[in-house]
Amino acid sequence: MGEGGLTEVFLNECTEIIGNLESDLVTLEEKNDDQDIINRIFRYFHTLKGSSGIAGFTVIYEFTHNLESLFDKVRSGEILVNRDIIDILLDSIDYIKDELFSDSGSPESDTIRKDLTDRINVFLGTTDKKEEEPEDFLKAVGAYKSVGSNERYFKIAAVFKEDIFNNGIDPLMVIEDLSGLGKIISLTVDKKRIPDFEKLDPEKCYMSWDIVMKTRFDEMKLRDVFLFVYDDNEIDIENVTEKYNVSKETPYIAEKKLGEILVEKGIINNNELEDLVRMQNDKNFRLGDIIVQKGLASPKQVDEALSEQDKIKKKIEISTVRVDSTKLDNLMNLLGEIVIGQASLHRVADDIEEEKAFRLKNSLYSLDRVTREFQEQIMSIRMVPIGPTFEQFKRFVRDAAHNMGKEIKLHIEGADTELDKTVIEKIGDPLKHMIRNAIDHGIERSDERRKSGKPAHGTINLKAYHQEGNVYIDVIDDGKGFDLEKVKRKAVSLGMIQPEEEITREKLVTIVFSPGFSTAEQASDLSGRGVGMDVVKTNIEELRGSVEVKTKEGEGTLIRIKLPLTLAIIEGMLVRIGRSVLIIPLLSVIETIQVSRENYKTVEGKGEVILVRGDYISLIRLNELFGIEANFTNPWEALIVIVESDGERIGIMIDDLIGQQQIVIKSLDNFITTSRSISGASILGDGRVALIIDIHGMVEEIKNR
Amino acid sequence: MYDNKRNIKDTADDTKGEEVNQYVTFLVGDETYGVSVMKVQSLNEMIEITHVPKARAFIKGVINLRGSVIPVIDMRRKFSLPPKEYDSFTVILIVEVNERLVGMIVDAVSDVVNIPLSDIQSQINYSARVDTSSIEGIGRIGESLVVLLDVETFLAGDSLTEG
Amino acid sequence: MMKVETEVNVKNIRSFYTSLKNELEKESEVILDLTDTVRIDSSAAQVIISAMSRAAVLNKKISITGASPEMKALLSLAGL
Incomplete structure (x- = not known):
């Protein structure tokens, strides 16, 4: 692996760790005695330290070493978690981010680091005079034990290549990192590979390890430790949980084999084995442990027997592969x-x-x-949980709320909800905008909240869930809601509506999303709400989604984003109008009907309507909207596709139905057209391009005409 | 349709001595234009173009280019020339602009030419149908003149950077 | 008694190797004093391991003293 590759891997790793750290630190501020989080944070700092050392970022290495020491005191209970500590740690993370990711590295970075180090030292110094290295690792990992059922056992065989030192990698450090992930059950260094002392070339590596360890982490996590060395060295990780942590259904079979091996080897005899198996069934202990406990065999002998058992048993591996997206x-x-x-x-x-x-x-x-x-x-591979995206807002909400002098809690629901990775990548910014708005304009100060009988701290709820083939993300705040009077005044001042114009609540709310509404607003605070909401809307519509707002004055605001499950392929209905073929997403289609002459009317103000099952619904002439020629101009001659958009039914006039098929969506560069009635294009079987109709956008476009 | 890569290679070898630029030249109306060969991805015969509603005036529609949907520009419209029936000479020239592919409908493609730098005049006092900022220069081939278009600015200037 | 440096890694392993080799030649028992040592790497570990095997052949002895808890943990990870 070349230098660049190593750095890149390191930076990727850092991004992930820093994201996790930020989220966990903010959570820790709320639940300041959560040992799981504390331990996790400690591990992050430790990994950050180790990796920066390997990647040659010595400044970061030393700096994170301090952080680790500081946090070690938090872990041991010497320092209590409070806002100051969290502030220092978050500031430190900002510094690390800056140092690692800003192009030039800011000239003040040294000063910043020194300041931070001083602040850290205050904590380290006042609480404990003598500066300590974090305690030894085996002890440190003691904090991770407990939790019976989640524990896994892994057998790790690591053979390092001779010239690994040239890459600046110390295998021992890798093993040290590994040991930090759990408890080492057995560890053997293969000494046979090390040449005679006289012939030894001390600058070459002859070390190889066989390790069995117990950990709460998964195989992926273990593999991550070997990230830098995976390619060129022989690293073999096997999940052997089965052999150690036997489930209730199969204890006898699996464990007896271990016993049998020990009997075969003459380490224990058959009578002893029977007793042991009985004892094991009674107490649900692991046979290996009992044998060692009773002094019938040394741990080493048991381990050897266990590894022999490996060969008998079928390998059960949870294998994962990292793939470039x-x-x-x-x-x-x-x-x-x-x-x-x-x-x-x-x-x-x-x-x-x-x-x-x-x-x-x-x-x-x-x-x-x-x-x-x-x-x-393939879609399922592309699906990733929204959790990490949500988590990153914890830090954001905390900082923004502090800056505004507000108390706000971020509550997350449905972190497991999976979305297409492209959506995940693009949804972050719009969400941030909305949360920013909720903090700035939605949620009131504590005193104000108390006066209106609300809890002192405001809450922002981020909620993701699946429903009817769509993914929904709700951003809910319990703030003061939109001040619709203000919105109206502003819309009037911007000339978007007439002062005397009668306007519904719904219409007022949607004005917030209009382009231009928010631009004039940055300078002043008269806006009420709506920083770049039009941008939010555009971004989400690019993902073929839609936004809906519900707001109640004094009670709060709900912004609901609706997104398609997948972006790449949809079921489409192919229709023909004149010579053109168009595609209507099947999800929107209710039925295709023919309408009789009597059931067609023109209504003042509403345009053309047709009577469908007792209701009058609007009729849209696609040919006019799209500027194409249709064969039929009379609705009673044409076919009518009934579609639904936001709970409203609409009839679309077409010449003919071609059929339905899977449609591969190709996006259209957005400079091509300003039409909102088109969500993209697809290539038909004959090679022609057909446009895909965006029902929601089309309805909006017609309404705004 | 032909692949321009081979062309670049062949001619690059026999023009070592003097510095030359290569251009694909084409006709729109009675004017000859040139586009740097590096920008040209391929030449396509005229195929059915899908009309896009509310498209910008000079965008004729979209086509399927080997599985991608790309916009095509009618150069006559772009140059405010009267429309002309497409015929067997009409060609869609596929160029790359800001990492996007765009098709240009031109009346005909004439040639791939080498123009020595000495024959390119960057001082432009020539009344062309295009804004001078999107002209790289005027090239001379024998007796005739070629307007060398800088497609990036020509297409990006008023449209492709938007949105 | 052989005093080991604060840190032994690939950069100074040759001198560590040579000193240990000399020490092992002349003494029947070598005690590695790790009092000041905060970190060793794999190269140091394998030199010690190899030296110990050699010592056993020569009927000599190599032992370790003054290791901090961190060092002990590290040594055990190195199979020492």
């Missing part, structure tokens, strides 16, 4: 091509003689099924 994107694109190819085969089938067409179509349908499954599998 662009590879996934490529895979998705290729699948897109396959879907297009299949569509064109369907067309071929339409043109050939019936019997062959029938056979071809049958094969194609089964192929379609496979493709669909294939797509679901």
Whole structure:
């Protein structure tokens, strides 16, 4: 691995660690005695220290060493968690971020570091005169024990290549890091590989380890320790939990084998084994432990027997692979091509003689099924939980609230909810905007809140959930809600509405999202609310989502983002208007009908309507909207697709229905058109491009006409 | 359709001595234009263009270029020339602008030419249909003159940077 | 008695190796004094391991003293 690669891996790792640290530190401020969090934070600092050392960031290494020492005192209870400590730690993280990620490294960084070090030393000095290294690791990891069922056992074999020292990597340090993740059950260094003392080249590495350890972390985490050395060295990690931590159903079988091995080896005899197995069933102990406890065999002998057991037992591994996400994107694109190819085969089938067409179509349908499954599998790989995105706002809310002199808690729900990774990447900024607004304009100061009988601290709820093929993210605050009078005044002052204009609440709320509403506002505070809300809306619409706001004066505001589950492929209905083919997302389609002449009307103010199952619904002439020619101009001659948008039904006039198929969405560069009725395009089986109709956008566009 | 890469390679070898630039030249109306060969991705014959509602005036629509959907610009509209029926000479020139592909509908493509730097005049006092800022220079090939377009500014100037 | 430096790693391993080699040649028992040592790396560990095997062959002895708890933990991870 080259220098650049190493640094890159390190920086990636840091980004992840820093994100976790920020979130955990803020949580710790609230739950200041949560040992799990404390231990986790300690590990982060430790890893940060170790990795920066390996990657050659000595300044960071030394600095994080101090942080580790400081936090060690928190862990031991010598220093209590309070806002000062959290502030120091967060400031320190900011410094590290700056040092690592800003291009030039700011000239003040030395001063900043010294200041921080002084602040840290105050804590280290006043509480304890003698400066201590963090206590030894085996003791340190003691803090991680307990938790029976989550514990896993891993067998790690690490053979390092001879020239590893040249890469600046010390395998012992890697092992040290590993040991920090749990408890070492057994550790053997293969001394046979080390040459005779006389012939030893001390600058070459001959060390190799065989380790069995107990940990709460998963295999991935363990592998991360070997991140820098994985490629060139022989690192083998095997989950051997089964052999150590036997579930209630199978204790006898698995453990007896261990016993049998020990009997075979003459370490214990059969009678002893039977007693032991009985004892084990009674007390649910692990056989290995009992044997050692009773002094029947040394831990080493048991371990040896266990490793022999390995060979008998089938390997059960939870294997994971890290994949560059662009590879996934490529895979998705290729699948897109396959879907297009299949569509064109369907067309071929339409043109050939019936019997062959029938056979071809049958094969194609089964192929379609496979493709669909294939797509679901790829989609599932692309899905990532929203948790980390939410977590990063903890720090943000804390800092922003402090700055505003407000007390605000961020509450997170549905962190496990999975979204397409592209959505996750793009949703952060809009969410931040909304949260920022809730902090700035939504939630009141404590005194104000008390007066209106609310709890002193405000709450922002971030909530993610799935519903009907969509993902919803709610940002809810219990602040004062929109001041609609203010919004109206401002809209009037901006010339967006007329002063005497009668305007509904709903309409006023949506004005906040209009372009231009927020731009004039940065300078002053008369705005009420709405920093760049139009930007928020645009961003979300780019993800084929929509935003909805509900607000109640004095009680709070709910902003609901609705997003599609997947971005790349949808089920679409192909329709024809004149010579054009258009695609309507099937999710929006309710039915396709023909309407009789009597059920068609023109209503003053509402335009054309049709009677569908007792209700009059608006009729849209797509041909007019899209500037294309249609075969039919009379609604009773044409076909009408009934779609639903935001609970409202609308009829779309088309010439003909072509069919439904999977549609691979290709985005359109947004300079091409200002139309909001189009969400993208797709390539048809014959190679032509068809536009995909954005029902929601289309309705909005028509309403605003 | 042909691949421009081979062309670059072949001609690059036999023009070692003097510094030359390579241009794809094309006709719009009665004017000859040139675009740096480095910017040209491919030449496509005219195919069906999908109309896009509310598109900018000079955007004719979108096409499928080997699986990607890209916009095509009608150069006649762009130069405010009267429309002309597309014929067998009409070509879509695919150029790369700001890492995006854009098609330009031109009346015909004439050639790939080497123009020595000495034959390129950057001082422009030439009445072209284009804003001088998007002209790289005027090249001379024998007796005729070629308006060398800087596609980046030409296309980016008024449209592609928006949104 | 052989005093070990504050830190032994690849950078100074050669001198550590040579001193230990000399020490082992002339003494029948070598005591490595780790009082001032805060960190050793794999190269140091393997020199010690190898020296210990050699000592056993020569019927000599190498032992370690003055190791801090951190050092002890580290040594045990190195199989010492």
